[in-house]
Amino acid sequence: MIDKLAWIHIVDRRILSTRSKGKDTYYIPGGKREQGETDEATLIREIREELSIDLLPGSITFFGTFQAQAHGQAEGV
Template sequence: MNNTIDKIAWIHLDNGRILSTRSRGKNVYYLPGGKREPGETDLDTLTREIDEELSIAIIPTTATHVGTYQAQAHGHAEGATVQMTCYTADHRGTPAPSSEIEEIAWLTYADRARVSPVDQIIFDHLHQTGQLH
């Protein structure tokens, strides 16, 4: 049985801060994005999820793969992992909470303890490369 959750995430940095989201009823922040649906490519998932969560349009031709990260899945049984394939991309519109998203926030590395385990790994990478302050 495959215990890996396949997710696609959008990395949107601005002045050393990263756009993060918090779903209703959750106490941690996640990078915007979500699970792939059957038959979807990475870009299909990215554009659909970001439109659903933030009501903005990703411009697929500008998408760049940043990295793929794996960690224990937050809120799941021990041994369940999440694989997060991350992209940067330009967008049209202004991000606003939509669907299950209750709040969006611009986080810095100081907020690392407030994000999911896989996002902590991504925060570490972005901080080490000077992109996240």
């Protein structure tokens, strides 16, 4: 299983998604937790790295848990 955190940002009933240059797959921005890192610290770091946006500590609210087959990975991952 891959443990990832994602930033769900909804404005006017639209959800923010992104894609890497040259790729055709969109995704919700976020990433993998580093050892000992909190959920909040992970999202702040990943969003800064991916989108050059600084999230404010304390502004993040848990949205839910989602489990699915990882894109491009063997079944069960």
